[in-house]
Amino acid sequence: MGAVIVAGLVSGSIYALIASGLSLVWGALGVFNFAHGALLMVGAFVAWWVSDPAGLGLGLFAGILACMIFMVAAGAVLYVLLVRPWIGTPAVELTVIMTTVAGAMFLENLALLIFGARLKALDQVVTGTVKIAGTAMQAQNLLVIILAPVLLGALALFLKLSKHGLAIRAIAQNDEAARLLGIRVEVTYLVTFAVSALLAGVAGVMIGGLFNITPSMGNEPLLRAFLVVVFGGLGSLPGTIIAAYLIGLIEAASSYYIGIYWTPVALFTVLIVILLVRPNGLLGRSA
């Protein structure tokens, strides 16, 4: 039971970080970024390359720091190249699906070309095991469980208190009123992508420390993140976060009690039933 909850909270934490970035971009721009999973992978590789002796060998903390800086820039570049040219065109949602899918393929193959297909892993930030309420867990798992809510809390504060955070929400809620306050929509979109990529990078580092780093490591989490965003209610950050933890826990429980092969079936059954009852997701707004 304890082990199930730990596993659920770890995946929930990682899903929440990935999905909140996706949700933020959807809320502000109304587009889905299909390269979000590839960003996660890029973040993990940057952290590995800077930290690992096979790369620069500067140690884990330098790796994580480099990853965070790199991701902010990567998010901005991705926005400028793959999204900005189509803002304001009639089919922007569909066009951006195509451009970001293309971007994801490009990044995946680029990573394969540069780093090869051999599995890599990041060092763990903390090692050993800890025991809480009779449940033994890897210290790294505990760190993920603690760190994710801290980062999500920081994101919430950014959106509630800072000028750029408020601007992101304003554009999502009333584009014209936001422009009339002098908010530079272009700049705000750029900031949204940078923040979103930063969250993806952190998730990449977490996954890289717990599992493996491969060029395709972002695909599965991206799919989960889409489920989370739809399940939680499009554009609702609290909904997204609740949904992330719920899905993490459902997956963990069903893998343990029903079996890993039936887990997707169980997960999708729960999602479909809930979306039948609440078509806009847990905390979604009606259109």
Next chain:
Amino acid sequence: MRLEVEDLHSGYGRIEVLHGISMAVGAGESVGLFGPNGHGKSTLLRTISGLVPVREGRVRFEGDDITGASTDAIVGKGLIQVAQASTLFPRMTVLEALTLGAYRNAAWSHRRETLDKVFAIFPRLAERRSQHCKTLSGGERQMAAIGVGLMAMPRLLILDEPTLGLAPKIRQELAHQIGLVAETGASLVVVDQDVDLLLGLCPRLYLIEKGRVALEIKDRSQLNHQDILQRYFGSAA
């Protein structure tokens, strides 16, 4: 002159809505705009704020030519427009929306002092500060919208139909509060259907009709406004 509009033409797509409007607003002056719906009042305001491109003519603000400038550059100079308040920012609290009002650089560092001034004019907003905008009543929403505009420390504040759809009593309260806003030294441009309300607030009015200035009323004592009502809104008004 704080705002000068000269022979302004603009519109949407192939349709021209403004066919050469000229108007001016002095420093600290309040000017009213009225006229039938669909004759270009909102288009005029949207063009002045840079949301609709200028096709011909000039807009000057405090002597600077702002024709064709971006909305954020225009706002940066202190020309602030309060959008029609029906929605504002539905899922932000009143305090968040007000804080965001101070977005422009010149206003951001003064946001705490400005907030006190806004609360002094609209005490109701202070009571409602942690409520979401969508839960406000119609009158409170208008107050919030004007308050958000004031947070930007406007040199000129444009109000587009601030009393739209409000009950007469709230309309009176709001008119009084707009009067207080005028005393802050900002120039005001107020659009409203209620000519009596405009006459109470603004010494000078423009009647906008068919995309042109049909009439400028400079002296309200000479105004037979019954005549105007009859001429432009039909005898039933």
